[in-house]
Amino acid sequence: MMDIDDRVNLVPGNARSPSGFTDEPGLLGRVIGVTGAQAAVQLATNRSSPGAPDNAVTVGSLLGIATEKSLAIGALCEISLDGGGRAIGRVDLLGEIIGAAAGEARFQPGMRTYPRLGDAVLTVDQTGLQIVFDTGNPDAIAVGRLQQNDTIAAHINAAELVQKHFAVVGSTGAGKSSAVALILRKIMGAFTDLRILLIDAHNEYGHCFGDRAQVLGPGNLKLPFWLFNFDEIVQIVFGSRTHTNREVSLLAELIPLAKTEYARSHTAARASYRPTQAEGGRFTVDTPVPYRLEDVIAAAESRMGKLENGDLAVQYQRLLMRINLARTNPRYAFIFDDAGTAGDVMVEFLCQLLRLNDQKRPMAVVQLAGFPAETMEVIVSVLFRLAFEFGVWSDALSPLLIVCEEAHNYANADRTAGFAPARDGLSRIAKEGRKHGVFLGLITQRPHQLDATLISQCSTVFAMRLGHKDDQAIVGSAVSEAASRLLSFLPSLGTREALAIGAAVPTVMRLRFEELPPDSIPKSQVVWGGALDVDRIGKELIAAVVARWRGIAASTKPAAESKASPPPGAGDFSKWSA
Numbered sequence: 001m002m003d004i005d006d007r008v009n010l011v012p013g014n015a016r017s018p019s020g021f022t023d024e025p026g027l028l029g030r031v032i033g034v035t036g037a038q039a040a041v042q043l044a045t046n047r048s049s050p051g052a053p054d055n056a057v058t059v060g061s062l063l064g065i066a067t068e069k070s071l072a073i074g075a076l077c078e079i080s081l082d083g084g085g086r087a088i089g090r091v092d093l094l095g096e097i098i099g100a101a102a103g104e105a106r107f108q109p110g111m112r113t114y115p116r117l118g119d120a121v122l123t124v125d126q127t128g129l130q131i132v133f134d135t136g137n138p139d140a141i142a143v144g145r146l147q148q149n150d151t152i153a154a155h156i157n158a159a160e161l162v163q164k165h166f167a168v169v170g171s172t173g174a175g176k177s178s179a180v181a182l183i184l185r186k187i188m189g190a191f192t193d194l195r196i197l198l199i200d201a202h203n204e205y206g207h208c209f210g211d212r213a214q215v216l217g218p219g220n221l222k223l224p225f226w227l228f229n230f231d232e233i234v235q236i237v238f239g240s241r242t243h244t245n246r247e248v249s250l251l252a253e254l255i256p257l258a259k260t261e262y263a264r265s266h267t268a269a270r271a272s273y274r275p276t277q278a279e280g281g282r283f284t285v286d287t288p289v290p291y292r293l294e295d296v297i298a299a300a301e302s303r304m305g306k307l308e309n310g311d312l313a314v315q316y317q318r319l320l321m322r323i324n325l326a327r328t329n330p331r332y333a334f335i336f337d338d339a340g341t342a343g344d345v346m347v348e349f350l351c352q353l354l355r356l357n358d359q360k361r362p363m364a365v366v367q368l369a370g371f372p373a374e375t376m377e378v379i380v381s382v383l384f385r386l387a388f389e390f391g392v393w394s395d396a397l398s399p400l401l402i403v404c405e406e407a408h409n410y411a412n413a414d415r416t417a418g419f420a421p422a423r424d425g426l427s428r429i430a431k432e433g434r435k436h437g438v439f440l441g442l443i444t445q446r447p448h449q450l451d452a453t454l455i456s457q458c459s460t461v462f463a464m465r466l467g468h469k470d471d472q473a474i475v476g477s478a479v480s481e482a483a484s485r486l487l488s489f490l491p492s493l494g495t496r497e498a499l500a501i502g503a504a505v506p507t508v509m510r511l512r513f514e515e516l517p518p519d520s521i522p523k524s525q526v527v528w529g530g531a532l533d534v535d536r537i538g539k540e541l542i543a544a545v546v547a548r549w550r551g552i553a554a555s556t557k558p559a560a561e562s563k564a565s566p567p568p569g570a571g572d573f574s575k576w577s578a
Contacts, residue, residue, distance in 0.1 A: 028057060029089070029121040031065060034114055039065060039074060041121045043087040057123065060489055060510060062132065062148060063091055064122040065115045070096035072115055073107065073124065073132055075508065077485050091121075092485050094507045097131055107132045107506050126152065133506055141186040143179075147497060147510040154500070154511035156183075158190040161460050161504035162401055165430060167442040168498075169475060170464025175496035177405075177522035179462060179513045180443055181208040184403065185520070188212060188362060194399050195355045196363040197387060199380060201406040203369040204522035213363040214355065218334050218370040221352075224345060225293070225335050228382055230255070230285040231421045235378050236335065237326045247319040250300070252285050258295035259283040290344045293327055293336075331372045350390060353383065356398055369524075377419035380410050384425030388438050396437030402429060403441035408449040415451075423451070430457040447474040460502035465493040486510075 033040030057063065057076060065072040074091035082088050095109040124132070129149050135157045142153040168183070170176040184196060198205055206215040225233060230252060237251070238244050260283055283289060297320060304316045327336045351357050355364055366383065368376050387402055404410065410422040429440050442458060444450050448470035455461070455478045463475050476487050479501045486499060486508050500509040
């Protein structure tokens with residue numbers, strides 16, 4: 001078989017005739033038509049011909065076209081027979097191998113020298129594939145093998161991947177979660193100064209990273225209510241209730257007063273803050289400083305005592321009732337624990353969440369499945385906002401990659417769905433995060449339900465098996481025209497296979513991800529945590545279940561201190577708890 005240099009240096013004038021094109025070794029066919037993005041080629045159909053290559057080509061294969069100055073590289077996206085029984089293929093032009101004659105062969109995306117009619121169509125051998133898919137970057141990470149030749153590693157430019165945002169999309173069962181775990185393991189190996197915050201919607205990833213990750217959940221993650229901005233605390237206190245506008249307005253007036261009172265009454269606060277102004281004039285409702293709910297209640301009661309308007313007093317009473325219902329709800333203990341003291345733990349919280357002082361564990365996995373369902377979007381909103389604002393106010397002190405599983409839940413294509421602050425937080429990271437050292441990885445099985453503007457902000461997309469036409473269309477709208485035609489392969493991709501498209505790869509790459517060790521494969525702890533010994537289930541164990549159900553055991557205290565811990569000998573119940 002001819003080598004790359006020989007192919008590039010073919011003299012086009014020696015091979016112009018559309019007939020007799022199998023006379024040269026390695027020759028597959030001839031160019032019979034050219035457009036700005038495609039070439040039509042006539043292919044040999046008799047593999048037993050003397051010049052036909054041993055390896056058959058089919059849709060998805062990379063082909064070379066010998067032009068005067070380069071070897072044009074394209075992906076065969078369609079094959080058919082014309083009326084005369086000739087095999088006609090359409091090749092999407094992706095780029096060129098240049099510099100081969102000078103011994104400096106390299107791949108260049110895009111076309112400078114277009115094929116001409118009659119140019120030879122050739123196979124791309126192992127040397128050619130290595131030239132095409134060589135990232136030429138020290139930050140390259142190997143995540144799998146090329147589908148076209150499994151002896152060649154599939155390299156990804158890790159810096160381009162992280163710094164320009166990425167997305168992993170694929171249907172259930174395509175291997176998406178395993179691909180995410182693999183990519184994150186490789187990224188952690190490439191960058192020692194990068195911190196990762198993984199939003200784990202189904203508690204799948206807690207065991208995937210060993211001692212490199214801190215797993216956070218209801219048992220060890222405190223989210224003090226005073227860290228919430230106004231929209232977030234309103235969602236917790238009022239939920240989706242309507243006709244509460246007046247009560248919400250009253251709360252907006254009371255919170256700054258409570259913040260001012262806290263600052264006045266704490267010596268440490270007085271040393272840290274500038275002198276306070278009257279009536280909370282210095283603090284806004286969104287300023288992230290501590291306050292006590294007791295001070296909110298006291299301010300409301302003080303105002304009620306001065307009122308002559310009975311209707312307004314009723315509004316204050318309803319507000320106080322809603323505050324008390326929220327703060328005494330045991331399911332919200334992770335928010336309102338220690339609400340009476342409201343100590344300033346913001347530094348400790350940020351260190352825990354963003355792994356700022358733990359070199360050994362640069363990743364935080366926030367498991368959401370154990371939190372009350374109605375709070376999940378608020379929790380995610382708080383995490384997005386704090387992570388982004390820390391990047392802003394610290395001048396990108398610590399680069400952070402936020403990886404969001406089930407991203408369509410927090411930024412739905414339907415702008416009326418979901419919690420608006422969570423959408424806004426995710427969108428802000430996508431649009432502005434790069435300049436503040438906050439990067440984004442979006443994971444979804446339903447791309448058509450994800451806000452299209454977010455996908456468009458991801459410069460690299462790993463597209464795994466997708467059967468839904470709307471999903472394919474959304475991915476197609478975010479990639480180049482040539483790459484979008486290759487998305488026709490998406491419904492037939494195998495498990496762990498993906499099309500890698502964008503800034504982190506030299507050109508569209510079909511790859512198969514490495515297989516993870518069995519103990520690192522994502523697996524929902526809620527579903528697959530382990531089986532109970534049904535013969536040993538008794539009333540005490542059922543009582544523990546009911547206690548957890550009612551929220552009695554839902555606290556931020558360690559499991560060992562929980563009043564509703566499973567009785568001895570009841571089975572490995574902890575594996576089933578979120």
